[in-house]
Amino acid sequence: MGTRVYGQLHDPLDHATGIEKRELLAHLAGDCDPFRVLPIKRGPGTRERPNLIPSSNQQRLLGCKCNDYVMHIEYMWLHMGVPKRCGCGYWFELCPVAPL
Numbered sequence: 001m002g003t004r005v006y007g008q009l010h011d012p013l014d015h016a017t018g019i020e021k022r023e024l025l026a027h028l029a030g031d032c033d034p035f036r037v038l039p040i041k042r043g044p045g046t047r048e049r050p051n052l053i054p055s056s057n058q059q060r061l062l063g064c065k066c067n068d069y070v071m072h073i074e075y076m077w078l079h080m081g082v083p084k085r086c087g088c089g090y091w092f093e094l095c096p097v098a099p100l
C-alpha cells in the first residue's frame with residue numbers, strides 16, 4: 001500500500017493513518033464526534049435496559065465515568081451482542097449504526 005495524498009504537501013491528513021485519518025476526515029465533513037466519544041446520557045443501565053452505545057464496528061472501546069464525583073473513567077471493550085456490566089454496576093450494550 002502506497003501513501004495516499006490528500007491535496008497539497010504537508011496536509012495533516014498525509015500524516016494521519018487509520019482511525020486518526022477517519023476522524024480527521026469526519027471532522028472535515030462536519031461531524032465533530034465521528035466515534036461517538038462524547039458523553040452519552042446514561043439510561044437506567046440495568047441488565048434488562050442496558051445503556052446502548054452506538055458502534056459501526058463489532059467492538060469498541062467504551063469509557064464509563066462511573067461516578068460523577070471522581071475524575072476517573074473506566075475503560076472496557078464492548079463486543080456486539082454481548083452486554084457488559086461495568087464495575088460501577090451499569091450495563092452497556094453496543095447497538096449497530098451505519099459505518100462512516
Ligand SMILES: [Zn+2]
Pocket residue numbers: 064065066067074086087088089090
Ligand atoms: Zn462504570
